[in-house]
Amino acid sequence: NELAAQCAEHATILSARGHPFAATDSFGLWAEALDHYLRRLPPDEVEVICGGVMDDLTELLRSVATLRHPSVSGEPSRQRLLQGIAVVLENLAARAPLVIVLDDCHLADPSSWQALHYLANDLRDARVLILLTARTEELVDHSLAESVTQALEQVGLLERMGLAPLSADELDELTTE
DSSP, X not given: OHHHHHHTTTSEEEEEEOOTTOTTSTTHHHHHHHHHHHTTSOHHHHHHHHGGGHHHHTTTOHHXXXXXXXXXXXXXXXXXXXXXXXXXXXXXXXXXXXXXXXXXXXXXXXXXXXXXXXXXXHTTTSSEEEEEOOOXXXXXXXXXXXXXXXXXXXXXXXXXXXXXXXXXXXXXXXXXX
């Protein structure tokens, strides 16, 4: 929240949080982050940001589905969904630096982790910073998450930063301010 507040004046901020019951929602983190942002925009701006991928995103994003009925029947392929998400993020990053804060990622669905891998590689030249938070001890049990973070770390697209738990005094100070 502090990072988002500091960046809000000069960057577009997207945020989402993993939830215990969201593990079955495909691309849950990305859908939450994008929908939360897009639903506050006028319809014509949503259409510009989504470019030519609106039909592909109607199944994933309610903010897009309310503006458009898909011209093709059925869900788009995973590849088209990933490409659609990438187009939206790239268009947002072209307007202003984009900061994406994904909290409690240890609770994220597998497709959100697959999307992170795809997007980190696809958007490597875009002005995008993705900040993930996760409980390390719970992330270790998530094999896909561990393999995605290791793969991104190996190619220099991810840097881990460990944070120590707050002491009792620090916790008291934080909660009384």
